[in-house]
Amino acid sequence: MHNHASSTRKLRFATMAAVALLFVGSYCAQGQSSGVDVYNAKCKICHGADLKGDTPGGKMTHAQPLDSPEAVKKSDADMIATTRNGKNKMPAFAAKLSDPQIKAVIAYIRTLQKK
Numbered sequence: 001m002h003n004h005a006s007s008t009r010k011l012r013f014a015t016m017a018a019v020a021l022l023f024v025g026s027y028c029a030q031g032q033s034s035g036v037d038v039y040n041a042k043c044k045i046c047h048g049a050d051l052k053g054d055t056p057g058g059k060m061t062h063a064q065p066l067d068s069p070e071a072v073k074k075s076d077a078d079m080i081a082t083t084r085n086g087k088n089k090m091p092a093f094a095a096k097l098s099d100p101q102i103k104a105v106i107a108y109i110r111t112l113q114k115k
């Protein structure tokens, strides 16, 4: 007998649920591995394609622009820690993304910051 217990049980946050209702389905891509895919699937909903957070999700959660001078100055370690652990209304992704995925998505955000 195999019981495939769901590991997603604890991962639902009120904020994510509220945002998810606005963007049903389209951001639920599975198996993402590259930074761009992770960003588009998990981050763009709030931070926007251009990092400015000018999206319904970004406005609702008060996401600051990730391309501001302050954000650009943050270390990768800080950005990775925030992505893992969350911060205020920013959800924690430690249980949803692997460390390589988190590193890849931060690297992708760095490329957007240079645009």
Ligand code: HEC
Residues within 6 Å of the ligand: 015, 016, 019, 038, 039, 042, 043, 044, 045, 046, 047, 057, 058, 061, 062, 063, 064, 066, 071, 074, 078, 079, 080, 082, 083, 087, 088, 089, 090, 091, 093, 105, 106
């Ligand atoms: C539900 C909306 C939401 C989603 C989804 C989201 N963020 Fe955020 N993010 C926020 C908010 C709100 C803040 C501002 C947090 C604060 O400082 O109050 C933030 C801040 C950040 C920061 C700056 C944190 C710092 O160190 O000050 C980084 C980096 C970041 N997000 C990365 C990501 C990444 C990577 C993803 C996708 C894996 C992501 N975010 C998905 C809402 C979101």
